Amino acid sequence: MTVAATKKCKKCGKELPLSDYGKKVSHNGVTYYNGKCKKCIAEQIHEYYEKHKNEIIENKHKYYKENNEKILEGKKVYYENNRSEILPIHRDYVYPSHIIKFNGGAYNQFNSNIGECY
Numbered sequence: 001m002t003v004a005a006t007k008k009c010k011k012c013g014k015e016l017p018l019s020d021y022g023k024k025v026s027h028n029g030v031t032y033y034n035g036k037c038k039k040c041i042a043e044q045i046h047e048y049y050e051k052h053k054n055e056i057i058e059n060k061h062k063y064y065k066e067n068n069e070k071i072l073e074g075k076k077v078y079y080e081n082n083r084s085e086i087l088p089i090h091r092d093y094v095y096p097s098h099i100i101k102f103n104g105g106a107y108n109q110f111n112s113n114i115g116e117c118y
């Protein structure tokens, strides 16, 4: 083992061990380290969030509001289109097939609750 390698952080300028940097290994095995240390990255994310907090929250709400109906509708359509495939899988997962065979009640109950499952 050689002396632990260090790297200078682009942001705080400190000479820090490589373990203080996030790393990525490419598909051919080359290791890349972030230019900024983990602490600076965390601060950066935090700062960004603090700065844009209202926008982020607002956008989330807006997206949800605008797409809520679309999302729900999409799920419904998907379910309707794939009903014959989804139902047996889901049914077997929630109720083992022998219960359905011997207990029609459980099956009917499950059917009436399916809206809540999706």
Ligand SMILES: [Zn+2]
Pocket: 009, 010, 011, 012, 013, 014, 036, 037, 038, 039, 040
């Ligand atoms: Zn740093």
